[in-house]
Amino acid sequence: MPKSPGGALLQGFTIERESKVPIYRQLDASLRRLILDGSLAPGQKLPSTRELAQELGISRITVKTVYEQIIAEGYAQGKTGAGTFVADGLDTEAFPKVRTPRRREKPAGVGISDRARAIAASKSVARYGETAPFRPGVPALDQFPAKLWQKYMAEAMARDARRSLGYGQVNGNADLRAAIARHLADARGMKVEAERIIITSGAQQAFVLIAFVLLNQGDTVWYESPGHIAGRDVMQIMGASVAPVPVDAEGLDLDHAIARHPSPALIFTTPSHQQPLGTTMSLGRRLALLAYAQENSAWIIEDDYDSEFRYRGRPLPALSALDSSRRVFYAGTFSKSMFAAMRLGYVVVPPEFASTFATARNLLGQNSSAVVEEAMARFMEDGRFNEHIRKMRRLYRTRRDVLFEALSQDCAEWLEPQRTDAGMHMVAWLKHRIDDQVAHEALLEAGIDSLPISVYCIEPLGRPALVLGFSGADERLIPRLVKRLAEVLRNLAEAG
Ligand SMILES: Cc1ncc(COP(=O)(O)O)c(C=O)c1O
Incomplete structure (x- = not known):
């Protein structure tokens, strides 16, 4: 029964004074x-x-x-x-029945826009609900300092209600934007004015805003294949023609794209840590890509989703750090470095776009919360964010090592894990022609998550693989889970 100390609101009717009914x-x-x-x-x-x-x-x-x-x-x-x-x-x-008017069913399909029809074709794998070990992109959520974060949230609520509990600022909390600008200078070698930063509800909202503001129906978007699934599908539902670009040892294969596809309005890339292959784009390729964008008036989305986690050597600065002609939209997220439920990210836009993006952010649904923005600003200012990143980096490195060892030892017959020096997942190439979709489903039934590399692909890659997330898997359980994984793959290989 609904609790309602003040009683129901009873707003579903009015009294008509002119009526003859008393x-x-x-x-x-x-x-x-x-x-x-x-x-x-x-x-x-x-x-x-x-x-x-x-x-x-x-x-x-x-x-x-x-x-x-x-x-x-x-x-x-x-x-x-x-x-x-x-x-x-x-x-x-x-009691006597109350008549409710019968609703007429609309015939199927009528009333749905062309754009919405493209949604049905989305291969985006739901990232919702509970996850099992090895799901890619999941941080060590049980290691998040929840009590400390609660303190920051409580303080943000209490500090100044008129500021924190309203809609906030049109482009997002100014202190948070300043803290992000400092973080980008410190961690990514980028010099950006806080005015160029728009707070979003995650990188996904950044992609929606970029596509909405930049793309016309039928525009070409070059997109890494394999590449980030949800970003690709946004481009598609916004009416773009998405052109697959393969990834070689140096990153997005620019020559291939130039030879095969019309020149693009937009290029989507993950230079720091290619999603999902893990390649870091070489300096030469970065410079070539920027030069191409400038000469051909193309825009670039740099999705820097997990660059906080690098385990060997110094990270290359972001592509944006080299972007003197300002062709790059840089998308960042706190979903990996903090937790996805906070729905917080940002996009750094060329200066002439700042006010359009701020308005678009609000018209398309300002999905980030002013109170969470305020808490995050203080969390960063107090050095808590860096502290957490350092801690997670150590933990993820251990988890990566344990997973790689266990796969090499117990699974070598069925798959070949690929070493990675960054990020939260690794690619493991399947042997014996095991289909990655079939393997993914069989593993799920055994309580093990993964993503088949084929769902990241616009064009078939010709080589099946599983993408395995290590960041969210307890290192003490990994060896046992890998034994189970090997058993499932053995059964599949023997059956097929
Ligand atoms: C490549 C890539 N980019 C961006 C994101 C971040 O999405 P969001 O910030 O909307 O949670 C993800 C999350 O899964 C991702 O894998």
Whole structure:
């Protein structure tokens, strides 16, 4: 039963003063209707006679009379000192039926835009619900300092309600944007003014905004294949023609794209740590890509989703750090470095786009919360963010090593793990022609998550592989899980 200390709001009807039906009849009929059609649940409290009389602008005696009437007829119960409640265990069958107009079904397909039809074709794998070990991209959520974060959230709520509990600023919290600008200078070698940063509800919202602002119907988007699934599908539903670009040892294969595809309005790339192959784009390729974009008036999305986690050597600065002609939109997220439920990310845009993006952010649904932005600004200012990254980097390195060792030892017959120096997942190439989709499904049944590399591909890669996330898997459990994984693959190889 819904708890409602103040009583139901009863906003589903009005009293019509001009009507010939007396006011008490109108109120009586409305209450019965709401009780019978289930809008008011059994046991739910009704507002006090004084409050309802005031709200409807009618006399308290009228409300009292109606309440007494519906109590007398068994629709409601009066409880001394507590108020009036919808009767418990009401048998609505015993009362006269209330007619509800029949809805006419729309024929299937009618009313759906062309854009929405493309949604049905999305191969985006749901990232929702609970995850099992080895799902790619999941941080060590049980290691997140939740108590500490609660303190920051509580402080953000309490600090200045007028500031924190409203819509916030049109482009996102100014202190947070300043903290991100400092972080990008420190961690990614980027010099950006905070005015160029727009806070989003994650990298995904950044992709939506970029596609919305930059793309016209039918524009070509060069997209890494294999590549990030949800970003690709956004480009598609925004009406772009998505052209697959393979990835070689130096990153996105620029020559291949130039030779095969029309020149693009937009190029989507993950230079720091190619999603999912793990390649780092070489300096030469970065410079060539930037030069191409400038000469051909193309824009670039740099998705820097997990660059905080590098385990060997110094990371190359971001592609954006080399972008003197300002062709790059840099998308960052806190989903990996903090946790996805906070729905916080950002996009660094060329200066002339800042105000369009801020307005688009709001018109398309400002999905990040001003109070979370405020808490995150302090978390970063106090050095807590860096502290957490350092801790997770150590932990993920261990988890990566344990997974690689276990796969090499117990699974070598069925797959070949690929070493990685960065990120939160590794690619493991399947042997014996085991289909990656089939392997993914069989593993799920055994309680092991993964993603088949084929779902990342626009064009077939010709080589099956599983993408295995190590960051979210407890290192003490990894060896046992890998034994189970080997058993599932053995069964598949023997069966097929
Ligand atoms: C390549 C890549 N980019 C970006 C994201 C981040 O998405 P979001 O910030 O919307 O949670 C993900 C998350 O799965 C990802 O894998």
